[in-house]
Amino acid sequence: MSTTTTLPAWQLSDQDLTTRLLTTQRQQNTAYAAQLETIREVESRGAIPEGYSSTAAYLATILHVTPREARARLAQATGSLPLTWKALTEGEITAQHAAVIAEFLADAPRWLTPEDYTVAEDTLVTLAAQANPGTVRRAATRLKIYWDNDPAEMPGSSPAPGLDPDASSGTDAGSDAASARPWREFRWHWTRTGRFRFTGNVDQETGTLIEQLLVPLAAPDPATTPDTPDPRTPAERHGDAIAAIVDLAARAPDLPSKAGERAVATVTVDLETLQSTAKAVFTDDESVLPASHLRRILCDARVYPAVLGTEGQVLDLGRSARTATNAQRRALAIRDRGCTFPGCDRSPKWTTPHHIVHWANGGATDLDNLASCCERHHRLLHHSGWQILLRDGVVYWIPPSLLDPEQKPLRNTAHNPPPTPLGHSRWQAATPRPAAAPHPSAAAS
Structure with missing residues (x-):
């Protein structure tokens, strides 16, 4: 038995702590699969002691779970989920993933062929192996919309709470003026430690729009294990969400210009310093910027190379290096x-082009040297051991050895389109899908 499983956690190295987290999560996954197999056998035998009205009631009592959870586990154990079962048995997905997939496929249209059903399950299981259950649920929702083909049933069509789309904006002059010029305030200042502090308030319509942006962007990161939730506080998560919104706005094509062009920061740094491990550089407003942050910013910035003489005079100020064009x-x-990080479902508008080979190292602004990253994963790429590569037009992320000693390249499947039905259309007769899968032991073989 390895030391990572026998020693107390406080005696483990940082790397061994991560190894134990990953190992124990896989153990939880396989243990849950073993429990589902047992539940299926109990149900098939009818091995319920006297005094219990059903298998679900028996499970709720002896496992100390709610009746709803007991029914859900029974459904997962007896349903047609061979691919989900296999991934769970191998420890690739969690109990939450299995619950999301089972719940979704239980409501799949009856006109689906068995092949369609299998393709849909495979799509969700593949995504579950790299994404959190919330992302898998959103992918399942998109698939359901695709199946239903009914825009009226798409989520998000209802008005925001507190807003009546049919309500009048008021008839008096005061309300008309308020509608034409809503009351909004924003105050800000720089602190001595270089922080940007702000306060303010906006009208209800703008506040609702901000809330709709913040809620999905400030969602907690998926937990590595049930006991390791996102360490960020709600305020920190909302701060990261604001940073993502500002990052998107800064890249808007119609952003107002300053001195004839969009936001510009002039940084004086020689190429050797930028390529090296220098800790800090100075901007034109005399503030200090970590060199690692500068390298990340320059991935999508307008760069002005300046050749300086020995006395610091500007000998030549070159034209700005081209960033990714609109066509690119x-x-x-x-x-x-969208974002290419495995499991991330941020759409293209929330991403920036990242140079796979940094421009300072000779990387060109060509499609075969660019990859889409959202603000959060762009930062992760620059400040962690993750790397990316492009192979046959597909972006792969290589995890640090701490997370995967083999460093297997990972491909994001969160943006994959819903699988096209393989059989007849929904309006034609179709072979009904199987009511139940083979016994779990056979499905796992």
């Missing part, structure tokens, strides 16, 4: 469909 951004949106 559109091509990336088609190719990558």
